[in-house]
Amino acid sequence: MYNDLRHFLKVLTGQGEIVQVSRQVSIVQEIGDICRRVSDMEGPALLFTNLAGYPGWSLCANAVGTLRRTALAIESTVEAMVAEYARRIEGGKLLPSVTVPAHAAPCKEVILRDVDLTKLPIPTWHLKDGGPYISFGVQISKDPDSGVPNASIVRQMVLGPKRLGILLLPGKHTMIHFEKQRQRGRDLELAAAIGVEPTVTAAALHSGSLDEDEFAVCGALRGQPLEMVRCETIDVEVPAHAELVIEGRLLHNETAAEGPFGEFTGYYTKRTDTNPAMEVTCITHRRNPIFQGTYEGKPPNEDNIFHILPYSASVYAEASRLCPNLVSFAFDPYGSGFIYAVAAIDKLYPGHAHHAMHAVWATQSGKYIKVLIVVDKDINIFDHRAVTWAIATRFQPGRDLVLDPRGIGSQLDPAAWPKSGIGGSMGIDATQKWEQEGGPPKGSEQELISHAASPFWREIERLGLGSYLGVDLSRWQGRRVGM
Numbered sequence: 001m002y003n004d005l006r007h008f009l010k011v012l013t014g015q016g017e018i019v020q021v022s023r024q025v026s027i028v029q030e031i032g033d034i035c036r037r038v039s040d041m042e043g044p045a046l047l048f049t050n051l052a053g054y055p056g057w058s059l060c061a062n063a064v065g066t067l068r069r070t071a072l073a074i075e076s077t078v079e080a081m082v083a084e085y086a087r088r089i090e091g092g093k094l095l096p097s098v099t100v101p102a103h104a105a106p107c108k109e110v111i112l113r114d115v116d117l118t119k120l121p122i123p124t125w126h127l128k129d130g131g132p133y134i135s136f137g138v139q140i141s142k143d144p145d146s147g148v149p150n151a152s153i154v155r156q157m158v159l160g161p162k163r164l165g166i167l168l169l170p171g172k173h174t175m176i177h178f179e180k181q182r183q184r185g186r187d188l189e190l191a192a193a194i195g196v197e198p199t200v201t202a203a204a205l206h207s208g209s210l211d212e213d214e215f216a217v218c219g220a221l222r223g224q225p226l227e228m229v230r231c232e233t234i235d236v237e238v239p240a241h242a243e244l245v246i247e248g249r250l251l252h253n254e255t256a257a258e259g260p261f262g263e264f265t266g267y268y269t270k271r272t273d274t275n276p277a278m279e280v281t282c283i284t285h286r287r288n289p290i291f292q293g294t295y296e297g298k299p300p301n302e303d304n305i306f307h308i309l310p311y312s313a314s315v316y317a318e319a320s321r322l323c324p325n326l327v328s329f330a331f332d333p334y335g336s337g338f339i340y341a342v343a344a345i346d347k348l349y350p351g352h353a354h355h356a357m358h359a360v361w362a363t364q365s366g367k368y369i370k371v372l373i374v375v376d377k378d379i380n381i382f383d384h385r386a387v388t389w390a391i392a393t394r395f396q397p398g399r400d401l402v403l404d405p406r407g408i409g410s411q412l413d414p415a416a417w418p419k420s421g422i423g424g425s426m427g428i429d430a431t432q433k434w435e436q437e438g439g440p441p442k443g444s445e446q447e448l449i450s451h452a453a454s455p456f457w458r459e460i461e462r463l464g465l466g467s468y469l470g471v472d473l474s475r476w477q478g479r480r481v482g483m
C-alpha cells in the first residue's frame with residue numbers, strides 16, 4: 001500500500017523503474033515528444049525536475065506506463081493483477097475513505113486563492129492540441145441527490161487563468177451530476193486532484209454504478225481507507241495526499257471549447273464548443289509539488305496500458321458470473337482501449353470458448369470489443385508470442401470464427417461507421433478443439449519435450465540459467481513481449 005505518489009515513485013526508484021531528468025525541458029510539446037519516444041520503448045517512468053519557467057515544480061509522466069508498473073500499482077504481478085483487482089472488490093467489499101483535518105493534509109501546504117492556471121506546469125502534449133491539457137487529473141464531484149462522491153479521469157484544457165474546458169462524454173457520472181444541477185439552474189462543484197498514488201487513479205477508472213463511491217473502491221484496493229480532506233471553497237472532499245488540487249465549478253449557464261486533442265486511439269478529436277466550462281476558485285498544493293500527466297496517443301503508452309487493469313477487472317468479474325472456468329481476461333494494451341481483448345479458459349465442455357465470448361460481450365465494459373480471442377489456459381494472455389502461436393495452430397477460420405457484422409460499436413472507434421454507434425464484432429476461438437468440436441485428437445505441447453537432459457535441467461533450475469552458463473541474464477529474466 002502506498003501513502004502517496006511520492007511513495008510510489010520511491011518504490012519505482014528502488015526497482016530501477018524511473019529516470020530523473022534534470023536537463024531543462026519545456027512543457028510545450030517537448031515533454032510530450034520525449035514521452036512519445038519513451039513510450040515506444042516501453043521505457044521507464046519519468047520525473048522531470050527542471051521545467052523551463054516553473055522553478056520549484058517537477059513533472060511526473062509514464063509512472064504506470066508499462067504492464068509491470070501497472071501491476072506494481074496494486075502490488076501484484078502482470079499475470080495475476082486482473083483477477084487480484086477483481087478479488088479485492090468482489091461482492092461490494094468496499095472500504096470508505098476517512099476525513100482528516102486540513103492541518104493533516106499535505107495537499108494544503110500551499111493555498112492559492114488568487115488563482116492563475118498559467119502558473120502551473122500544464123503541458124501542451126501534441127503538435128495540434130488546442131492548448132495545455134491536464135490529462136491525468138482525478139475529477140471529483142458529489143451526486144446532488146444522494147451526496148455519493150464520484151471520481152473519474154477526465155481531461156481538461158486550459159482556456160484562461162481561471163477557466164478550463166472539460167470533455168464529459170454522455171453517461172459519464174460527472175456528466176450526470178452536472179446535468180442534474182444544470183436542470184435546477186445550479187453549478188456543479190468539482191475538484192481535480194492531480195498527482196495521486198496509483199490505486200486512486202485505478203479506482204477513478206473503475207466502471208461501477210452511479211451510487212458506487214470510487215474512494216471506497218480505492219480503500220478496498222489499498223486494504224486501508226484513503227485519507228480525504230475538505231476543499232477550501234467547495235463542499236467536496238479530495239485525497240489529502242494529492243500533489244495538487246484545483247477547485248471550482250462547472251457553470252450551468254455557459255459552454256466552452258475543448259480540443260483538438262491527440263487521443264488514446266492515436267488520432268485527434270476535433271474541437272467542440274458545447275462542453276461545460278469550469279471556473280476555478282482555488283488551487284492548493286504540496287511544497288515542491290509534482291505535477292502528474294499522462295501522454296495520450298497511439299499504443300504503447302501509459303493511458304492505453306494502465307487503464308486495462310480496472311477495465312479488464314470489471315469484465316472479468318462480470319463474465320465470470322456468466323461463464324465458468326474463465327481463467328483470465330484482459331484488454332490488449334496495444335488495442336486502443338476497449339476494442340481488442342484476449343480471454344483464457346480451462347475448457348469444460350464443447351463450445352465453451354463460444355460461451356466465454358458471449359459472456360464477455362454481455363458485460364457492461366466488454367460490449368464494444370471488436371476483436372476477441374479466446375485461448376486455453378496454457379497460454380499467457382499478455383504474451384503476444386503465445387497468443388499468435390495459439391491462433392496459428394489452434395484456429396481454423398471456417399470452423400472457429402464468430403462474426404457479428406453489425407452490432408453495438410463505440411463512437412470512439414476510428415474504424416466504426418461514422419456517428420452511427422454501429423460496429424461489429426469478431427471472435428477467434430483459438431482453443432484446442434476437442435474431437436466433438438471437429439478438432440484433431442488432442443495433442444500436447446509437453447509431448448514435444450524430451451526429458452533426456454533432465455539432470456541438467458534440474459541443475460539449471462537450481463542455479464538459474466545465467467549462473468549455469470556463467471553469464472548475466474538478469475535483464476532478460478521473466479521478460480516477455482509487452483513487459
Ligand SMILES: Cc1cc2nc3c(=O)[nH]c(=O)nc-3n(C[C@H](O)[C@H](O)[C@H](O)COP(=O)(O)O)c2cc1C
Pocket residue numbers: 135136150151152153154155156167168169171172173174204205206207208294296303307
Ligand atoms: C487518461 C484518460 C483520459 C480520459 N479522459 C476522458 C475524458 O476526457 N472524458 C471522458 O468522458 N472520459 C475520459 N476517460 C475515461 C473515464 O475516466 C472512465 O470512463 C471512467 O471510468 C469514468 O468514470 P465514471 O464511471 O465515474 O463516470 C479517460 C480515461 C483515461 C485513462
Ligand SMILES: [Mn+2]
Pocket residue numbers: 150151152173208209210212214
Ligand atoms: Mn463513477
